[in-house]
Amino acid sequence: MSASRPIPTNLISGFLGAGKTTAILHLLRQKPADERWAVLVNEFGEIGIDGAILAGEGAYVREVTGGCICCVAGLPLRVGLNLLIAQARPDRLLIEPTGLAHPQQIGKMLTDEHYLSQLELRANLCLIDPRKLADARYLDNDTFNAQLRLADLVVGTKSDLCDAQDRQRFEQLLAALPTPRPAQEWVAHGQIDPAWLDLPRLERPSTTAVVLDAHHHHHHGEDDAEPASIESVRLAVGQRFVRRENQGQGYYSCGWLFAPDTRFSLSLLMQLVSQLTVLRCKAVVDTSQGRLVLNMESGALSVSPTRSDEAGRIEIIDSEPLDWDAIEQELLLTLQ
Numbered sequence: 001m002s003a004s005r006p007i008p009t010n011l012i013s014g015f016l017g018a019g020k021t022t023a024i025l026h027l028l029r030q031k032p033a034d035e036r037w038a039v040l041v042n043e044f045g046e047i048g049i050d051g052a053i054l055a056g057e058g059a060y061v062r063e064v065t066g067g068c069i070c071c072v073a074g075l076p077l078r079v080g081l082n083l084l085i086a087q088a089r090p091d092r093l094l095i096e097p098t099g100l101a102h103p104q105q106i107g108k109m110l111t112d113e114h115y116l117s118q119l120e121l122r123a124n125l126c127l128i129d130p131r132k133l134a135d136a137r138y139l140d141n142d143t144f145n146a147q148l149r150l151a152d153l154v155v156g157t158k159s160d161l162c163d164a165q166d167r168q169r170f171e172q173l174l175a176a177l178p179t180p181r182p183a184q185e186w187v188a189h190g191q192i193d194p195a196w197l198d199l200p201r202l203e204r205p206s207t208t209a210v211v212l213d214a215h216h217h218h219h220h221g222e223d224d225a226e227p228a229s230i231e232s233v234r235l236a237v238g239q240r241f242v243r244r245e246n247q248g249q250g251y252y253s254c255g256w257l258f259a260p261d262t263r264f265s266l267s268l269l270m271q272l273v274s275q276l277t278v279l280r281c282k283a284v285v286d287t288s289q290g291r292l293v294l295n296m297e298s299g300a301l302s303v304s305p306t307r308s309d310e311a312g313r314i315e316i317i318d319s320e321p322l323d324w325d326a327i328e329q330e331l332l333l334t335l336q
Contacts, residue, residue, distance in 0.1 A: 006117065006118060006119055006120035007085065007090055007091070007092065007093050007118060007119050007120065008091075008092050008093070008120050008122050008197070008198070009092075009093040009094075009095065009110065009119045009120060009121050009122060010092075010093070010094050010095070010121075010122050010123060010124070010125060010197050011095050011097070011103060011106065011107070011110075011121075011124045011125070012024060012094055012095065012096050012125050012127065013097055013103050013124065013125070013126050013127070013147045013151070014126055014127030014128060014147065014157075015128070015129075015132070015138060015141070015143070015144045015147065016251075016279060016280055016297075016317065017129055017132070017279070017280060017297040017298065018127040018128055018129050018157055019127055019129065019157040019158060019190050020050075020096050020127055021050045021053055021054065021096065022157075022189070022190030023125075023127060023155075023157070023187070023190040023192045024039060024054060024094055024096055024190075025053070025054065025057060025190065026189070026190045026191050026192055027094065027192055027194055027197070028054065028057040028058070028059050029057065030194050031092070031194065032091075035091040035092060036060065036088060036089065036090050036091050036092075037059050037060070037090055037091065037092045037093075037094065038059060038060040038061070038062070038084050038085075038088040038090035038092070038093050038094070039051075039054050039059050039060070039061045039062075039093075039094045039095075039096060040061075040062050040063075040064070040077075040080060040081055040084055040093065040094070040095045040096070041054065041061060041062070041063045041064070041096045042063070042064045042065070042077065042095075042096065042097045042098050043063065043064075043065045043098050043315075044098040044246060044248070044251065044253055044317060045065060045244070045246055045253035045254075045255045045315040045317065046065050046233065046244030046245065046246050046253070046255055047065070047233060047244050047255025047256065047257050047313050047314075047315050048063040048065045048233075048313070049255070049282040049283070049284060049313055049314075049315045050063075050096065050282075051063035051310075052284045052308050052310035052311075052313060053284060053293055053306060053308055055308055055309075055310060056306050056307035056308030056309070056310075057307065060084060060087065060088035060090060062080045062081075062083060062084040063080070064076050064077050064080045065233075077106070077109065078109070081115075085118060092197070093119065095110075103124065103126075103146060103147050103150045104146060104150060107121075107124070107150065121201065122197055122198055122199070122201065123152040123153050123196060123197060123198065123199040123200070123201060124150060124151050124152045124153070124201070125151065125152070125153050125154075125155060125192070125196065125197075126147045126148055126150075126151030126153070126154050126155070126182070127154075127155045127157050128148070128154060128155070128156055128157065128170065128173075129156075129157050129158050130156045130157075130158075130162050130166040130167060130169060130170035131158065131161065131162060131166050133166065133169040133170060133173060134165075134166075134169065137319075143249070148173070148177065149177065149178070150204075151182045152182050152183065152199060152200070152201050152202050153182055153183045153184070153185065153196055153199055154174055154182045154183070154184050154185075155184070155185050155186070155187055155192065155196075156170045156184065156185070156186045156187070157187055157188075157190065158188065159186040159187060159188045160188040160189070161188075170184075180202045180203070180204065182202065183199060233257055235257065235259055235311075239259070240258065240259050240262070241256050241257060241258045241259065241262070242256070242257050243255070243256050243324070243328065244256075244257075245324065247321070250319060251279075251317055251318070251319055252317070252318055252319070252320065252321050252322065253315060253316065253317045253318075254315070254316050254322070254324045254327070255313060255314065255315040255316070256313065256314045256315075256328070256331065257311060257312075257313045258285075258311060258312040258313065258314075259311065260311045260312075262285075262286065262311075262312050262335065263285075263286045263287060263288065263335070263336045264285045264286065264287050264312070264334050264335060264336060265287070265288065265334050265335070265336050266287040266288060266289050266292070266303075268333065268334040269283070269285065269287070269294065269331075269334040270294070270301065270303065272330055272331065272334055273294055273296045273301055274296070274301050276296065276316065276327075277299075278296075278316050278317065278318040278322070279297070279298070279317050279318050279319060280296070280297050280315075280316070280317040280318075281294070281295075281296040281297075281314070281315070281316045281317075282294065282295050282296075282314070282315050283295075283312075283313065283314040283315070284306060284308055284310060284312060284313055285312045285313075285314070286312055288336065290305060291305065291306055291307075291308065291309075292304065292305060292306060293305075293306045293308075314331065
């Protein structure tokens, strides 16, 4: 990458479960062979899952975990971004905020004077699972609506699972947006067209800016601390696993990072995950059937192979505080 040429940069936003990581995986597999791409991932949970998945695709990945963008769009995010630019010198930069992230905050940071000569902002893609549009928790959520209003392209994901009502709600939602309205597309299995990354950005008046309500947010065990990056989560010598919790904006997460030689019984782990009544559960684990990604969202569990060689990890997110101790005991029973 030429030092004098700004890096084409895209924000890939979307609420929890919209399919952001799946879409980025597809983009990485479609990138030009002679280009180096980098991904900056911000996760709500303290244990990085998405970064571990993406790292298996040969991309340069940097994670900032444990918060929403309104909290991390400061020193942690800047440090992560600066290191990624300096070390990877990428031809393309993709930024995946947590599904609870407000895009205005990160957009403001990316357009400040420090990055003007380094980054060239391209289309902001907002991914939406139209099946969720019947749920008032999404439609009434300030962050969801901000992601939508600040998008240059809105992508309806999981089109193969959507019925006529889902499609109608999606069309009505976009038709109600103020002008200039974003472009819209549909995809199944995260098959984003790489050409969409270079769609023009919309010129919006400054009144489009969305003011964040002050939301009270607690990072487990640290009332005033900055969120940690994934590099700070480490196992002590002889330690088999470590657990980290987080909460904010009405959501709760708990994650476990395991020693590299930890192996799970796939059947027992699938049984446990399937029985969880939570918004989201993701895992990258070693099993008797190979290294796998487990993704359970809204009661639907998928299992797929991964080339990631990161240590095993599991993350759960829900809108209610859960008995993490009890879940941990059940989780340990799935170890081989």
